[in-house]
Amino acid sequence: MNNxxxxxxxxxxxxxxxxxxxxxTKFPVVGFDINQARVKELMRGDDSTLEVEEDILRASLVDKxxxxxxLYCTTDLDEIxxxxxxxxxxxxxxxxxNRPDLTPLYKSSETVxxxxxxxxxxxxxxxxxxxxxxxxxxPVLEKFSGLKxxxxxxxxxxxxxxxxxxxxHTVDKILKVTAGSTxxxxxxxxxxxxxxxxxxxHLAPTIKVAxxxxxxxxxxxxxxxxxxxxxxxxxxxLDIDTxxxxxxxxxxxxxxxxxxxxxxxHCIGVDPYYLAQKAxxxxxxxxxxxxxxxxxxxxxxxVASEVVKLMLxxxxxxxxAELLVLGITFKENCPDVRNTKVVDVIKNLKEYGVNxxxxxxxxxxxEVKHEYGLSTSKTLPNKKFDAIVLTVAHKEFLILDFNExxxxxxxxxxxxxxxxxxxxxxx
Numbered sequence: 001m002n003n004x005x006x007x008x009x010x011x012x013x014x015x016x017x018x019x020x021x022x023x024x025t026k027f028p029v030v031g032f033d034i035n036q037a038r039v040k041e042l043m044r045g046d047d048s049t050l051e052v053e054e055d056i057l058r059a060s061l062v063d064k065x066x067x068x069x070x071l072y073c074t075t076d077l078d079e080i081x082x083x084x085x086x087x088x089x090x091x092x093x094x095x096x097x098n099r100p101d102l103t104p105l106y107k108s109s110e111t112v113x114x115x116x117x118x119x120x121x122x123x124x125x126x127x128x129x130x131x132x133x134x135x136x137x138x139p140v141l142e143k144f145s146g147l148k149x150x151x152x153x154x155x156x157x158x159x160x161x162x163x164x165x166x167x168x169h170t171v172d173k174i175l176k177v178t179a180g181s182t183x184x185x186x187x188x189x190x191x192x193x194x195x196x197x198x199x200x201x202h203l204a205p206t207i208k209v210a211x212x213x214x215x216x217x218x219x220x221x222x223x224x225x226x227x228x229x230x231x232x233x234x235x236x237x238l239d240i241d242t243x244x245x246x247x248x249x250x251x252x253x254x255x256x257x258x259x260x261x262x263x264x265x266h267c268i269g270v271d272p273y274y275l276a277q278k279a280x281x282x283x284x285x286x287x288x289x290x291x292x293x294x295x296x297x298x299x300x301x302x303v304a305s306e307v308v309k310l311m312l313x314x315x316x317x318x319x320x321a322e323l324l325v326l327g328i329t330f331k332e333n334c335p336d337v338r339n340t341k342v343v344d345v346i347k348n349l350k351e352y353g354v355n356x357x358x359x360x361x362x363x364x365x366x367e368v369k370h371e372y373g374l375s376t377s378k379t380l381p382n383k384k385f386d387a388i389v390l391t392v393a394h395k396e397f398l399i400l401d402f403n404e405x406x407x408x409x410x411x412x413x414x415x416x417x418x419x420x421x422x423x424x425x426x427x
Contacts (some may be wrong), residue, residue: 009030011089012032012039019171020073021060028066031073032073032081045059050334054233085192087125090107091104100129121188122141127274132140165331165332172196225292225296233302265331270339276293300343300347325349326392326394327390328374332395334362357377386410388413390412390416412424414427
């Protein structure tokens with residue numbers, strides 16, 4: 001690799017920080033984020049997302065941007081102007097109508113354009129529908145830089161494959177898809193990632209192919225989970241344990257091991273809408289993709305109704321009952337609350353007049369309050385409850401003494417199917 005490579009990572013969240021830290025083992029890296037509190041936190045060696053361990057992060061930090069191998073984090077645009085690779089790792093959410101919101105991509109592209117120079121390469125990692133990089137982002141780079149695409153500057157795409165909270169499948173251990181705006185640039189982008197990704201890389205023939213590959217990864221998972229969610233509803237009506245069925249079916253070598261549950265987060269619960277949007281733009285209505293989304297988006301209401309049925313079956317007065325929700329994050333052992341579907345369970349339970357307490361040792365209460373208007377606690381409440389609903393399988397919940405939390409005749413509903421005989425019913 002060229003010894004003159006200097007990398008800027010734009011966005012230091014769940015995707016950007018682990019990638020920046022990894023690249024900083026081989027190259028000078030400047031991490032840029034508009035969140036000043038986040039940058040200060042990282043430069044102290046602390047990561048509130050829990051994706052990079054404290055000792056590893058601190059060992060990678062340098063005290064100023066330079067030619068030295070290491071990571072420096074900043075909110076100052078001037079401190080990334082000497083870089084020649086710009087990797088954009090900002091979120092790609094949907095709006096309230098589930099339409100793709102490209103605002104973070106537009107703004108980050110405009111930011112990079114202000115420091116873009118001849119010969120620079122801009123790589124996007126954000127999940128998008130095919131065509132966004134070249135049709136949406138590149139015009140922004142050209143407009144605000146005054147440079148011409150594929151003459152003065154170039155582009156690449158390497159979709160993120162971060163799995164938040166997973167300490168086994170870390171960024172370096174997951175094979176990376178790469179692509180470039182020209183064959184030569186594709187090779188450069190591939191070599192850049194190959195220098196740090198021990199699992200290897202796959203060079204796609206075009207940026208659009210790489211974009212499409214990423215968006216179908218999570219769409220496929222979404223559809224498969226929707227299938228088992230529908231099975232869970234059917235088997236519940238037949239009084240059959242869904243997990244027992246899946247375990248039996250899983251004895252066949254090619255049966256896919258998916259589990260029912262709430263499908264939230266910033267990937268599986270969002271990416272299918274990006275693909276659906278593009279399909280509709282070209283005149284095709286995607287039936288299976290959107291059917292899967294409808295099924296998975298309905299699970300919050302379904303879980304709430306099942307909890308209420310369970311309470312009534314045990315002669316528990318629902319209105320005014322004290323109910324404990326265990327977990328508010330979108331997945332286990334991770335503090336990420338973006339697009340969590342636990343809020344759907346809570347919203348539907350509140351419609352029955354239930355008093356709800358939410359306990360999550362990992363979620364930031366101020367973030368939850370800001371995003372959803374809900375009060376949460378990081379400490380276990382010292383009171384008894386008429387019903388307990390485990391919505392997230394944090395390891396802290398698996399060792400709880402439920403007898404200490406249950407009032408007389410209380411019930412436990414297990415969304416994740418991890419409590420065994422501690423629960424009265426599971427999804």
